Amino acid sequence: MKKTRSKVMSTVAGAAILGMTIAIPNYGAVGNVAKAEEPVQQELTDEEKGQALEQHVEAQAQPPNVNIDIDPVAIFDSISETIKTADNRGGFVKAARETVSFHTDYSLNVMVLNLSNDYDESSYSGVHYFDTFTYDGAIYGVWAFEEGTFVNNGDGGYDNWAFYGWFDRDGGTVEFRLP
Structure with a gap:
C-alpha cells in the first residue's frame, strides 16, 4: 500500500x-x-x-527507511537444515542465499561467502543478519544488509560465493545499493 x-x-x-x-x-x-x-x-x-x-x-x-522483521532463529535453522540435505557445496551456497532472501522478503541484499577466500567486506552498512556456517569443513559468512561493497579476491563460483540484491559487479567486486 x-x-x-x-x-x-x-x-x-x-x-x-x-x-x-x-x-x-x-x-x-x-x-x-x-x-x-x-x-x-x-x-x-x-x-x-x-x-x-x-x-x-x-x-x-529523506533517507530510505528499511524496516524488515527478521527471525534469525528461523534463518539459522533453515540454513542448518540445508547443510544436512545439500549434496554439494555449490548447492549449499545457493540454498543459503535463497533461504536468507526468502526470510527477508527479498527486500535486502544478501551475500554468502567462503571465509577462507581472500576477501574484503569492510564497507557495508545496515546489517540485519550475519552468521557463519560450516559446510564440509569450509566456513561461510552469510549477510543480509542494506548496502556496501564486497571484494572477493579468491576463487569465484558457487562453491565460494553467491549473492542477491541490487548491485553492480566488476569481476570480484560487488557494489550493493538499496532498491
Whole structure:
C-alpha cells in the first residue's frame, strides 16, 4: 500500500511541477449503478503546485527507511537444515542465499561467502543478519544488509560465493545499493 501511495504522490507532484492537469477517475459506484462516472478534470492552483513540489523534494531528500522483521532463529535453522540435505557445496551456497532472501522478503541484499577466500567486506552498512556456517569443513559468512561493497579476491563460483540484491559487479567486486 505504501509503494502505491508514493507512486501516486510522485505522479501528482511530477504533474504539478510540469503544470499538467491531472484526470482522476472516480470508479466508486453507489447501489446498483451500472455505469462508472466520467473522469473529473482537476486544475491545480499555483499554491497546490508549490505544495506538491515541496512534498516531492522532501520525499526525495529523506533517507530510505528499511524496516524488515527478521527471525534469525528461523534463518539459522533453515540454513542448518540445508547443510544436512545439500549434496554439494555449490548447492549449499545457493540454498543459503535463497533461504536468507526468502526470510527477508527479498527486500535486502544478501551475500554468502567462503571465509577462507581472500576477501574484503569492510564497507557495508545496515546489517540485519550475519552468521557463519560450516559446510564440509569450509566456513561461510552469510549477510543480509542494506548496502556496501564486497571484494572477493579468491576463487569465484558457487562453491565460494553467491549473492542477491541490487548491485553492480566488476569481476570480484560487488557494489550493493538499496532498491
